[in-house]
Amino acid sequence: MTTSDMVIDAHDVTLTLGETAILRGVDLAVARGESVALLGASGSGKSSLLAVLTGLERASGGQVTVDGLDLGILGEDALARARRGRIGVVLQAFHLLPTITARENVAVPMELAGHDDAWDRAGEELTAVGLAHRLDHYPAQLSGGEQQRVAIARALGSRPPLVFADEPTGNLDTATGEAIMDLLFERQAALGTTLVVITHDHALAARCGRVVTLVDGRVA
């Protein structure tokens, strides 16, 4: 496989905050269209690695390339643009804006990513995740599972090549969580998206094509 087939190509990544070595030489290569679980116990460094791979935190050492862009050499503005266009994120706690509707929550990031037809596409995305009847609802009017469906529509709406799902079922009961993962994998397969699922849940991790385990800031 060539480097260009890799959506994530990280070499010897270190992250040191204060005196603490948090990531200690992480190597991670994820191919286009792959689904990979990043599995690890609490404190193993999953969130820190996510922050580095999404450009929210700069690595202290090593090289991080995402969709062909070397994050280490980008300025802040270019990093922010890269995040908007290339990376979608589904978080555990939904993180929808409470004062705007489901449709607006999906449309706003699409507009920021430069899509002229964001409003129509937001409607289509929400329909694709089974929420055609909830377009004008505010987050507080939606169940936890429905809010997570909105979060999936929002993350995949701009068709980023790479989507991270950080404990995407964490706030949900088992059946709802499984339905959310079914939906996420279904949309990933339909769109050919690369998906990285960050989790401490072995059963969830096993549903991904490959499992990468982090132990104490290193890939085990």
Ligand SMILES: Nc1ncnc2c1ncn2[C@@H]1O[C@H](COP(=O)(O)OP(=O)(O)OP(=O)(O)O)[C@@H](O)[C@H]1O
């Ligand atoms: N700003 C910081 N300064 C110093 N240490 C930190 C900082 N942020 C995180 N850490 C430490 O880095 C280690 C990894 O934390 P991280 O949040 O990445 O782990 P995690 O695997 O995501 O854990 P969890 O599943 O509990 O969210 C932990 O020991 C944590 O205490």
